[in-house]
Amino acid sequence: MNSAIIKGTGHYTPEHILTNADLEKIVDTSDEWIQTRTGIQERRVLNGHNDIGLSGMATNAARDAIDDAGLEPKDIEAVIMATVTPDYRLPATATLVQHNLGIGRVALMDIVAACTGFLYGLSVSRAFITCGMYKNVLVIGGEHLTSITNYEDRTTCVLFGDGAGAAVVSRGEPSDNGRGILATYLAGDGQYKDLLHIPLGGSKNPFTNDNAHLPGRHVHMDGREIFKLAVKEMADAAEHVLEQAGCKPSDIDMVIPHQANHRIIEALRRRLNVPEDRVYSNIQSYGNTSSASVPIALDEARRTGVVKEGSLVLSTAFGGGLVWGSALYRL
Ligand code: UT7
16 A cells, blocks of 8 residues: 655644734733633734635645645645635635646635644545545635634634644655554544534525625634533544554654644543643644644644654644544654
8 A cells, every 4th residue: 555645734724813913902801811711812814805805815726736746736636725704605616726826727626624633634635645646635624713713702703713734645655664644544524513513604594685694604612611521532533543553652752733722732632631731732822723723733843843754743722513523643
């Protein structure tokens, strides 16, 4: 069987910064509450730079990932875009990225798996590569979350930010000895669909003149319930991939989890029993960017030398659907 290795990564976040102090002026909240309960200090927002949209952020992240992989756009044979905030309901954002970058007429698809979207994409790319169908697959996680955020709801608006991250997943060579995506685990349960959702704007409850201004057009979340489930299922998903690959938590060089809340990350760390310096977190700078959070963190960790070729990395994520999953990979 072919191995599938992460050959290059990239990320893009908008320049505009929304701080906790800015949010104090918009809703009844405080820097102290936000930092204590979530770990977030600031987040990046497309506000004022909407012209590039999600597809623009995704394109920038993807360009860097392709370059980092030492490839050119023409080498990419499939684009998998994970997002819940596409530029349009039709067409898929993957088609916009393909066109922007001058990628050929290849397989283009979007995946809707919320915060777990990038890990779903990674798993699909691995399947494409290991079965011999493609050699180089571009996987992107990107969100324009502030476009679905209700800035009158303090329980959610302090959490979300915008951004995109990308990875090129390629067929490994014999010389890539031991590198590659070693195991993935994907799961979900639709019984929890109302815990994190956008009630309006789909084909079941389409926008009308009467409802288009209602809060239902924004994301709704039962944070407390999600918190409990996230800790349990992210840890469970992590154990699944460790078991599949025959590894122990002590083998992991770095856990790069979904960045939803520093308390969730800390609870996960304790469950896995890994030391603090083996868990990567950048939630203070970006907040929760849903499907973008893992690839942004992975790219940052690679570029700053926190992880390097040969590092064993575990990523695990959880989000709306509810869907969750994990991946274990040697860089
Ligand atoms: O990305 C994947 C999915 N999302 C997540 O994984 C998020 C999971 N959930 C969380 O991260 C946390 O539940 C939150 C950060 C959303 C909330 O933290 P919490 O500790 O669970 O707070 P809570 O919802 O239990 O609320 C505690 C109090 C409430 O006041 P009362 O009822 O105790 O008087 C809230 O009204 O905090 C209040 N509150 C706030 N106060 C100041 C909620 N949001 C705010 C706020 N500023 N922004």
